[in-house]
Amino acid sequence: AQSVSQHNHHVILSEAASLELGCNYSYGGTVNLFWYVQYPGQHLQLLLKYFSGDPLVKGIKGFEAEFIKSKFSFNLRKPSVQWSDTAEYFCAVNGAVGGTSYGKLTFGQGTILTVHP
């Protein structure tokens, strides 16, 4: 079974600080990895995704993530956070179940990021 673990439940930063949110997954086969962001009261929005190729992927709003296969990790980073980055961040994974169907997403517990101006 797939599982995703996010290391921090709540991270508090000041503006311009650097951010790194940890994500580790457990799955025995080929996986796709995602980071979604959920602003207060809103739906999940895709930040970035990794399917194959360059393990360093860049997403929207200056976010990037690095897939380290040997560590089963997909950590999210941003060099300088802004107050508007305050949100909850979810790491998610789905795995190949045959053909081109990767199936349901399994989410981590989420990390709430609070950025103080």
Added chain:
Amino acid sequence: AAGVIQSPRHLIKEKRETATLKCYPIPRHDTVYWYQQGPGQDPQFLISFYEKMQSDKGSIPDRFSAQQFSDYHSELNMSSLELGDSALYFCASTTLDASTDTQYFGPGTRLTVL
């Protein structure tokens, strides 16, 4: 670009009532996933459909049923509602015609059971 549409956005029901949630996928998307997100929790997979057939099933109570119609929209029917069903219900759509499978989420339906 068109996004996933869900209706209603908010729904208030009494215990033991029924509710129907609707999801309209992005045009040309043939796959729909339903997720339930309880307060302060991560989204949990309920059920999915591909080409109008159920493709996978998660921790969905027997009181819930769902289907996908010929126009690819999907409905989640919930009966004998319980207080614990209060949650945000998301649907996500994708297409297996793409080389990869990225799910795009709708705004969700917030169900409150009183």
